[in-house]
Amino acid sequence: MENIAFAFGAVFLAVVFARFRRSGDLIKDIPGPPSPSWLFGNLLELILEVPYGVYEFQWQKKYGPLYRTRGCFGENRLMISDPATLKHILSHPGTYMKSPQQQLVNLTGLGQGSLLYVEGDAHRRIRAVMNPAFSASSIRALSPTLREAAHEISEVWEALCDAQAPNEALDIYPSLHNTTLQAVGEGVVGYNFQADKDFAARYNNLVVIAADRSKSSILTDGILPYIPKPVMNMIMHFPPPALVKLLEFKSAIGALAKTLIKDKTDALELGIEPEKDLISVLVGSNSQSTSKMTFEEIQDQFATITVAGEDTTANTVAWSLYELAKNPDLQEKLRAELNEAGPDDSVDYDRLPILNALIKEILRLYSTVPQTERVAAKDSVLPLSEPITTASGKFVTEIPIKKGQHLVIAISSYHRLTSVWGEDAEQFKPSRWLDGNVAASGASIGPYSNLLSFLGGSRTCIGWRFSLAELQIIIAELICKFSFALPEASEAGIQPTFAITLVPMAVDGKGPKLPLRVVRLR
Numbered sequence: 001m002e003n004i005a006f007a008f009g010a011v012f013l014a015v016v017f018a019r020f021r022r023s024g025d026l027i028k029d030i031p032g033p034p035s036p037s038w039l040f041g042n043l044l045e046l047i048l049e050v051p052y053g054v055y056e057f058q059w060q061k062k063y064g065p066l067y068r069t070r071g072c073f074g075e076n077r078l079m080i081s082d083p084a085t086l087k088h089i090l091s092h093p094g095t096y097m098k099s100p101q102q103q104l105v106n107l108t109g110l111g112q113g114s115l116l117y118v119e120g121d122a123h124r125r126i127r128a129v130m131n132p133a134f135s136a137s138s139i140r141a142l143s144p145t146l147r148e149a150a151h152e153i154s155e156v157w158e159a160l161c162d163a164q165a166p167n168e169a170l171d172i173y174p175s176l177h178n179t180t181l182q183a184v185g186e187g188v189v190g191y192n193f194q195a196d197k198d199f200a201a202r203y204n205n206l207v208v209i210a211a212d213r214s215k216s217s218i219l220t221d222g223i224l225p226y227i228p229k230p231v232m233n234m235i236m237h238f239p240p241p242a243l244v245k246l247l248e249f250k251s252a253i254g255a256l257a258k259t260l261i262k263d264k265t266d267a268l269e270l271g272i273e274p275e276k277d278l279i280s281v282l283v284g285s286n287s288q289s290t291s292k293m294t295f296e297e298i299q300d301q302f303a304t305i306t307v308a309g310e311d312t313t314a315n316t317v318a319w320s321l322y323e324l325a326k327n328p329d330l331q332e333k334l335r336a337e338l339n340e341a342g343p344d345d346s347v348d349y350d351r352l353p354i355l356n357a358l359i360k361e362i363l364r365l366y367s368t369v370p371q372t373e374r375v376a377a378k379d380s381v382l383p384l385s386e387p388i389t390t391a392s393g394k395f396v397t398e399i400p401i402k403k404g405q406h407l408v409i410a411i412s413s414y415h416r417l418t419s420v421w422g423e424d425a426e427q428f429k430p431s432r433w434l435d436g437n438v439a440a441s442g443a444s445i446g447p448y449s450n451l452l453s454f455l456g457g458s459r460t461c462i463g464w465r466f467s468l469a470e471l472q473i474i475i476a477e478l479i480c481k482f483s484f485a486l487p488e489a490s491e492a493g494i495q496p497t498f499a500i501t502l503v504p505m506a507v508d509g510k511g512p513k514l515p516l517r518v519v520r521l522r
């Protein structure tokens, strides 16, 4: 037994050593912060420190928009916010692919047909069939459904406010998740998740598990790429408790998806007018498309869209309300703009400057996906918009990298680049988007207002228009019906924390929450 453990350890170290050597001499010479630990590298500073970015944003100031950090076991990684390098990475999806860690989570939780998992031709085919469902006109047609979901949350909040003592803080975080789950359920998959208590409970379990952050989860992530496939398959037969919950969720949503897709396909064949939800649109466009998705592939998009679309938008609404509570003047101006715009059914939210300036500034400063990862699938060369002087004094204008090089797309850091956003890049300042101001300079990146929040290139977030519509409608509903203020200082202690997405976490570390003083207005 001891011999087996020794042999396993030796192989593991050999693989780690080979990987470390493979990263090439130039990468080791790129300036970056010292690594406090061989085991964790800089990951504890990058991932576990709160508020999110406390080290990352300082390092960007010190080392520039591309620098070296360490992952587990001394691995060299590159942190990248340089616009030219990012554009290059995002426009070559065949060269820079998702990391094995990301792909394992996608495969396990969402299935091999998931848009988040597939690469290459399969990604192009599935994306082409799905795109029409997420087009501007399909999203516009969903406005009444989204308004309905927003009305439902305000009714729940009215009841909660009535039950509260005056000035008592209300933790609005769970309710926000319920609203966005409802919006994604009814708008995208055509199902009332809230009415299904069992499903809603499973989903809420998942939100809590996702918010768990620990050294052991970082170490597990670090070890994953070194585990051979057969060993991994064995582990999947005896999954750890956190994975069990994910698998339970996958099987529950898989069964639901099967029934719903069958109903929608039958309705289509019988010539019944299709519903407006995006999966109905998808089933329709799939039947007409030459490059079809299989039944299983459509099924896998249910969990994908629910998970990718719910949490991200809930957190963005949460941070919007948090900043509005901190900035009462802005809140008043927004309320006045919305009241003047008239009754909700006729409002064109795209034309409301303050609402959209707020949303853009929140997407910039509270990017709910603060970073994502890629790994070079072959040797390549990264272009730079600014030359770098290496630790040994070499002047480089591009960086050759080897296959397997780990790259971090530093979304939140990009949003704090003074070269793009100006000297006040770190300030919350919605007015940068108003009155013809030029919020960002330089080459455009991402699908929306030069923001990287929804990434860019062929893997741009497919739900970005849906998300914007949801954000506009939910924020408008809540600001017209309630006022928001920060509670007493002792209760207000929340920090932006990286837990897959950027969540408001209690300073006492006791889970995500957002306590605000909420008052009914009408």
Ligand code: HEM
Pocket (backbone or CB within 6 Å): 115, 116, 127, 184, 188, 304, 305, 308, 309, 310, 312, 313, 316, 367, 368, 369, 372, 373, 453, 454, 455, 458, 459, 460, 461, 462, 463, 464, 466, 467
């Ligand atoms: C504020 C809200 C949102 C943000 C900030 C956001 C951000 C992102 C980002 C950064 C990615 C790229 C991940 C990567 O490739 O590493 C992504 C992909 C994706 N998002 Fe979103 N997302 C949001 C809302 C939504 C919504 C509402 C949906 C669905 C209704 C959605 C569905 C997806 C899907 C399916 C992908 C995979 C796209 C592909 O690989 O082709 N997202 N999102």
